[in-house]
Amino acid sequence: MRLRTALSAALLAAGAALVSAMPAAAVANGADVPDGKFEFAAKLTMTDIPKPDGSKYDSACSGALIAPQWIITAGHCFHDVDRNPISGPVPYPTSVLLGTTEQQDGAGETRKVTDVLQAETNDVALAKLDSPVTDITPLSVEKSAPTVGQEVTLAGWGSLTATDPAPSTKLQQGTMKVASLDDTTVAVQGVSPKNDTSACTYDSGAPYFTSDGEGGKLVSIESTGPDCPHTDAETTSRADVIADWITEHTA
Structure with missing residues (x-):
């Protein structure tokens, strides 16, 4: 199983070259998100992340706007030099792109992350933005437990493939179904466009949601999950079990 940020030695050594590599579609075997949809979907770009040997590299995650000044994403996206999740001032420069399905000049809105809060329950972090986003409707947080067989939408900025992955310049989506759940996590599997539609590298923190x-x-x-694309279960963190914690910190 691999966390959905670039954690392997090869990716770390590649550093900034990954971020500037040829764009790949996000969500393996997914579909384009039409313009104007899922404006809450966030692309997080991290730069100058320190490594134990003193060098630095760049990486990326996905996420979602859940309050005017807050993004939710994976907890492991923010860590210290030893890869331990960290709360407090953002540990390295992190920008957030919102309100667009394609990364290009003049598209969407950009903010910077100032502070990070780690959930104690599961692999989730809240990232505070330097200024509120007032013209995009945030995702609300489901307070009821998901059910087996329930279909959800995944929207992310990750890679098409686990081979030489690169953050995407275009938002992609896929339909998934809940395969099982435990106290803090939900296992999901691909439904469409293909049964191996799945999250990939740089999709860490991407939202699974019901459309409304x-x-x-x-x-x-x-x-986290297996190398993409795959038909196996993907591990995601339940939102309902931390709904009160999210409200407490984002109200």
């Missing part, structure tokens, strides 16, 4: 007009309800957050 302009907005939607957050069911879980991408954490």
Whole structure:
């Protein structure tokens, strides 16, 4: 199983070259997100992440706007030099792109992350933005437990493939179903466009949600899974078990 940020030695050694590599579609075997949809879907770009040997590298995660000044993402996206999750001031420069399905000049809105809060229950972090986003409807948080067989939408900025992965410049989506759940996590599997539609590298923190007009309800957050694409279960973090914690810190 691999966390959905670039954790392997080869990726760390590649450093910034990964971020500037040829774009790949996000979500393996997914579909394009039409313009104007899922504006809450966030692309997080991290730079100058320190390594134990003193060198640095760049990486990326996905996430979602859940309050005007807060992004939810995977906890492992923010860590110290030993890869331990960290709370407090953002540990390295992190920018957030929102309100667009394609990364290009003049598209969407960009913010910077100032502070991070780690959930104690599961692999989830809240990232505070330097200024509120007032013209995008945030995802609300589902307070009821998901059910086996329930279908959810995944939207992320990750790679098409686990081979030489690169963060995407275009938002992709896929339909998934809940395969099982435990106290803190939800296992999901691909439904469409293909049964091996799945999260990939740089999809860490991507939202799984039920659609509701302009907005939607957050069911879980991408954490880890096998190399993509795959038909096996993907591990995601339940949103309902931390709903009160999210409200407490983002109200």
